[in-house]
Amino acid sequence: MAEHHVVVIGAGFGGLETVRGLAGAPVRITIIDQRNHHLFQPLLYQVATAILATSEIAWPVRYLFRDRPEVKTLLATVKGVDKEKREVLLSDGQSVPYDTLVLATGARHAYFGHDEWERYAPGLKTLEDATTIRRRMLTAFELAERETDEARRQALMTFVIIGGGPTGVELAGAIAELAHVTLAKDFRSIDPQLTRVVLIEAGPRILPGFTEDLSAYAGKALERLGVEVRTGAPVTECAAGHVVFGDETLATGTILWAAGVQASPAAQWLEAPADRAGRVKVEPDLTVPGHPEIFVIGDTASVSAPDGKPVPGIAPAAKQQGGHAAATIKARLAGGAAPGPFLYKHSGSLATIGKRAAVIDFGWIKLRGWLAWWIWGIAHIFFLIGTRHRIAVALSWLWIYMTGHRSARLITQGKPREETGSPAE
CATH class of the missing domain: 3.50.50.60 (FAD/NAD(P)-binding domain)
Structure with missing residues (x-):
């Protein structure tokens, strides 16, 4: 048989x-x-924001099951x-x-019936998405360095994230730190510390899956990083060079989607x-x-x-x-009895806000600030596959924590004018 x-x-x-x-x-x-790899999606935003390299959060599937002869992998x-x-x-x-x-x-x-927005506002689900976002962000600074028109320069240095869930919050905090800390001394014609990072949430508050007090803390923590948090304003238009939300039109060189x-x-x-x-x-x-x-x-x-x-x-x-x-x-x-219905056991919700703050909701206990950030980091390192990857990520985080320097800020896979929706077009 x-x-x-x-x-x-x-x-x-x-x-x-x-x-x-x-x-x-x-x-x-x-x-x-x-794809031929398993991806640790919770840290994908860190590839997009030049914190980690792609190889630190992805593993070839064949490698993972190399000692399981009954497992076959098909690409x-x-x-x-x-x-x-x-x-x-x-x-x-x-x-x-x-x-x-x-x-x-x-x-x-999901773009809520506006699939045409994807061209201008990429989401974050794959390594390709992450490297595309990283390229767009870093290219925006390079174009701003050469731009002589002040309005266009400001637009290039304005980054908009749509969606105030964990991914949007983590992206906003990481981009703000990239601009205000890591790149602060790298340019001569622009001051990266003048970069605007705008987080737009259609609902009344960010992190709606968390309690109101943790949501409020996250908002204040983002504002301390220089992020502008706009709530209660659904986006009605995404196009090359601008986004419309509420009754406001904002000129921007980079729009990122984290809304659905x-x-x-x-x-x-x-x-x-x-x-x-x-x-x-x-x-x-x-x-x-x-x-x-x-x-x-x-x-x-x-x-x-x-x-x-x-x-x-x-x-x-x-x-x-x-x-x-x-x-x-x-x-x-x-031939035995089946386990029965699936029963989900919620182990807690976590979100990080920059490199020194996070929020954690375990239900029975809620944490915020630097202690939550350390717990968040330890939990994510624990779930990474392999000792080498755990060590590599831990060392990268420690180095960034101490120096603010990110070594993965490379522009790869394409040229600036190939980017759809770029103000350079």
Whole structure:
């Protein structure tokens, strides 16, 4: 009898945790991803803001499972799923059969019906996104150094972040420190300390997932870094060289999007019911209604926590779901009782504001300031893969903390005029 074949689409936190959880089970596993690496997304903004190098937060998938001969990795793009034939359809016309399928395909940027804004306001989900943002930011300073028109120079030195969630807050703080500290003495015609960083949030406050007191602290901490926080003003237009929010038009050379996400097209592949964000409405055990052989986890799944609220799209939730899917598969193969419904255990919310402040909400205790920042850093280092990466990131952070110098501020992959939406065009 052929071994049970488990196909996992997506090598993110949920997908990898599923594969790890299946260690020792009588299965063969195929991982399919359109990139060859696993990405530690919580630190992606640090690549975008020249704090870390790409190699410090990403690992080749093949390397991670080099000692697991039952695991096969395919670099491919999925275009659909044939539920009747139990096959994953690839973009090159090939297909991969499965006995059990785990969809952990993550999410992408959502522009609330204005997909044309993506050209001017890139989001942050991949290494390519991060290096594009880093290039745009650093190029803006280089163009400002040569610009003789004062209005255009000010626009180039104005950075707008749309969305006041953790990603937006972390980006705003990191950009402000990059401009006001790291680059302070690097230019001769411009003063980087005059850089404007504007964080725009449509809602009444930033970090809406945190308590009001932590949200207020984060706002004040950003203002101390020189960030202008604008709340209650939804963006109505993003274009080359400016953004419109509320009744204000702001000239800017760089717009970054951190306001919303849309699930991958997995619901379309499966012809399954989905919520407004495109996430598959799964059964309590994370399977697709009518198809117990298909699991959907992570940002691709719509599932409720014990308190009735949606499970957040964060790494710990995806890992817990991956572990639950693996446990269910193993129980089925062993002929035992399934673990039952998935129960999410919230371990806390964390967000950093620059290099000396953070907010943490564990529910039973709330922390802010430098102590929260140290806990935030230790937690992220702990979840990195491999001793070398932990040491490298820790040393990079220590060096920046002591000197303010960031060694990863390289302009790569393209020329300034290739950037769409650039005021240089």
